[in-house]
Amino acid sequence: MSQQMQLEDLTTMLRECAGESENADLSTGADDVSFTDLGYDSLAILETTARIERDYGVVLDDEAVSEAETLGKYLALVNEALAAGTRAA
Template sequence: MMTAEDLKRIMREGAGQDEAVDLEGDITDVTFTELGYDSLALLETVSRVEREFGVRISDDIVTVAKTPGEFIGLVNQTLTEVR
């Protein structure tokens, strides 16, 4: 299962981190826009999640998941369905 810490690490590695944004706190309900991540950064995140977790994730997640919490929920749902 993917955790919030997994997602934070993957986001930092793939798209970096805006200096004005603190990813250390609870970001599960903060929108990706507020965190400074656009759709291209999220596509890179999806690609990295797919490689790390060995699962195919629909690109629709980029338009459906507005927050890290929603993103993690959808990834974990996919992981559950695959296994």
């Protein structure tokens, strides 16, 4: 059974973990905007990553997470892990 995270799921989780940034326009089309431009820092991404790993039972590669600089790239990384079944031990 393969599950997929949708952009709406990711933006909801990002808001829950890191709050609503003043610069954050997480509406449609935000998937190609960098986290920095949205007003989110590395701590916000780390908190979101920890929540995804816990809630979805996957392990995300730290280096790949740091290289995923946009919502779209990050979402693709999460969905690749879900599809591969990279489950937490």
